[in-house]
Amino acid sequence: MTTSCWMTLVDNRSMGRTLKTRSALLASFWFGLCLFLSACTGEPEAKVTRLSGMTMGTTYNITLVTEGEVEDLANLKASVNNALAVVNQQMSTYIDNSEINRLKAQPVGEWTKVSRPLAEVLDVSLWVSEMSDGAFDVTLRPLVDLWGFGPGQEEDKVPTDDEILKAQSRVGYQHLELDKAGLRVKRDKPIDLDLSAVAKGYGVDVLAELLEHEGINHYLVEIGGEMRLKGHNPRGIPWRIAVERPDETLVQSVYQPLSVTNMGVATSGDYRNYFEKDGVRYSHTIDPRTGRPIRHNLVSVTVLSPSCAKADAMATAFSVLGAEDALTLANREGIAALFIIKESGQLKEVSSEAFKPYLTEPVAKTTSVQ
Ligand code: AMP
Ligand code: MG
Numbered sequence: 001m002t003t004s005c006w007m008t009l010v011d012n013r014s015m016g017r018t019l020k021t022r023s024a025l026l027a028s029f030w031f032g033l034c035l036f037l038s039a040c041t042g043e044p045e046a047k048v049t050r051l052s053g054m055t056m057g058t059t060y061n062i063t064l065v066t067e068g069e070v071e072d073l074a075n076l077k078a079s080v081n082n083a084l085a086v087v088n089q090q091m092s093t094y095i096d097n098s099e100i101n102r103l104k105a106q107p108v109g110e111w112t113k114v115s116r117p118l119a120e121v122l123d124v125s126l127w128v129s130e131m132s133d134g135a136f137d138v139t140l141r142p143l144v145d146l147w148g149f150g151p152g153q154e155e156d157k158v159p160t161d162d163e164i165l166k167a168q169s170r171v172g173y174q175h176l177e178l179d180k181a182g183l184r185v186k187r188d189k190p191i192d193l194d195l196s197a198v199a200k201g202y203g204v205d206v207l208a209e210l211l212e213h214e215g216i217n218h219y220l221v222e223i224g225g226e227m228r229l230k231g232h233n234p235r236g237i238p239w240r241i242a243v244e245r246p247d248e249t250l251v252q253s254v255y256q257p258l259s260v261t262n263m264g265v266a267t268s269g270d271y272r273n274y275f276e277k278d279g280v281r282y283s284h285t286i287d288p289r290t291g292r293p294i295r296h297n298l299v300s301v302t303v304l305s306p307s308c309a310k311a312d313a314m315a316t317a318f319s320v321l322g323a324e325d326a327l328t329l330a331n332r333e334g335i336a337a338l339f340i341i342k343e344s345g346q347l348k349e350v351s352s353e354a355f356k357p358y359l360t361e362p363v364a365k366t367t368s369v370q
Contacts, residue, residue: 009084045236046218049079054082056200057094058224062207065218065234066271083206090118091199093141094151100193101183104233111184121195121202121309122178122185128198128313129173131333136317137288139176141194142167147293148275149284150194156275162293173286200226201266201312208264208308221336225264228308246271246299246347255300255340257348259360264308268315269300269340285319297341304336304358327352 049070051062062080064070090099099118114122121153125138144150146159146167159167175189195202200223207221208228218231220239229239238261245255246269258265268281274293283293301318305311314335318326323339330337330352337352338359349357 002248003157007107010235044223046236048234049073051080053084055223056088056092056203058200060084060203060207060221060223062222063220064211064216065232066216070216079210079214080207083210084203087117087199087203087206091121091202093194094194100195100289104190104192106187108187108190111179111182111186113184116183117202117206119178119180119183119185121198122176122182123315124202124307124309125198126173126176126178126194128310128317130327132314132317132321134173135320136197136313137171138193138195138198139171139173139191140286140288141192142170142193143286143288143291144196144284147282147284149273149286156277156282158277158280168291171291193284197268197311197316198313200224201264201308201310204264204308204312205227226264226308226312227263230262231261241265243267243300243302243338243340246342255347256302256338256359258358260304262306262356263304264306264311264313265302265304266308266315267300267302268312268319270294270319271299285316287320294320294322297343298323298326298339299342299347300340301326302338303330304355323350330354354367 018038046065046069047070049062049066053060070076088095088098092098093100095101099115103112103114122138125136128136130140141150145153145163146163148155148157156336161358167194170189170191172189172191175187175191177186177188179185203223204221208219208230210220211219212230220227220229220233224299227241228242233239238259241258241260242254243256243258244267246254247253268285270281270285273284274281276282285294287294296321301315303315303318305314314337318330318337318339321329323341326337327339327350329335334354335352336354336358338355339350341348341350
């Protein structure tokens with residue numbers, strides 16, 4: 001029996017059409033179990049505080065481990081909610097007057113001032129776009145909308161080739177120039193931003209920094225499955241989390257336990273957010289090079305990086321690339337990544353070299369799936 005504290009790392013997406021609120025429940029279950037086990041063993045108990053709520057169309061969960069009571073908890077909760085509201089106001093495609101939505105009204109070919117957080121997210125995004133040779137692209141919004149994964153869209157419609165080509169012509173990170181030091185951007189085409197693949201990770205980073213600023217050094221922060229962990233869990237040992245077994249049914253189970261701390265962790269997968277039409281599954285992850293949802297045997301990617309924003313963006317990039325190319329890239333760049341592949345109805349995993357030290361327990365071996 002384990003006496004460690006677990007949290008579950010799941011692909012709990014906000015923008016799609018499938019149920020996405022269960023990870024918090026499963027996390028609560030593990031958390032309750034962990035406290036129970038702690039109480040049973042009679043070891044000195046740290047003070048554990050939990051904060052949770054809704055943001056970015058999904059849930060956030062924060063676990064704090066402190067020696068005594070957290071000072072002014074109400075104020076801390078207000079700061080957390082305020083920080084999340086600010087990130088949403090800057091980066092959400094769902095808020096009409098958000099900073100990215102206002103950016104598209106700015107004249108093409110002219111520099112426009114942006115907030116520091118938006119400049120930071122665009123810097124990470126452009127870096128991942130270049131590193132992945134365009135597999136990741138924050139200007140993908142016309143295609144995301146075309147395939148029905150944009151704000152307020154519910155219709156399961158497969159676009160025509162012409163529609164795809166037209167939308168593709170309005171996509172391309174190369175048309176976005178960032179002057180990071182000067183906090184300004186310039187578009188040389190009327191491109192439109194979608195930060196859904198990186199903003200949750202960035203929100204996690206913002207909360208982690210807020211907690212550290214408050215002098216809290218042992219925490220787990222999670223937004224919609226993206227996480228950052230620091231210090232130790234309530235049992236005084238490194239945090240333990242679980243990569244979810246990719247499964248489109250609502251049953252959640254652990255695929256791979258991980259012992260990880262002082263790190264950001266993000267997962268991308270096509271098993272929760274998709275639609276099916278005429279027996280074909282269309283993922284919310286779109287390959288900018290084809291203009292179409294990805295179709296390969298890589299069902300889930302988990303990436304570790306000190307910056308959760310980078311982990312989030314890289315997990316999406318790797319999802320697009322597919323297992324073989326993503327593994328080559330992860331090894332070339334020294335990125336820690338775990339890939340779960342579905343082959344002939346079986347799940348199997350491959351990890352990059354940098355990920356191997358985190359695999360402290362055997363994988364749940366090959367698992368049968370429908
Ligand atoms: P994630 O769950 O972090 O992999 O992000 C998926 C979301 O990012 C989708 O719902 C789209 O809004 C957007 N997206 C899809 N494909 C890409 C891509 N190739 N590059 C950047 N963003 C994408
Ligand atoms: Mg992502």
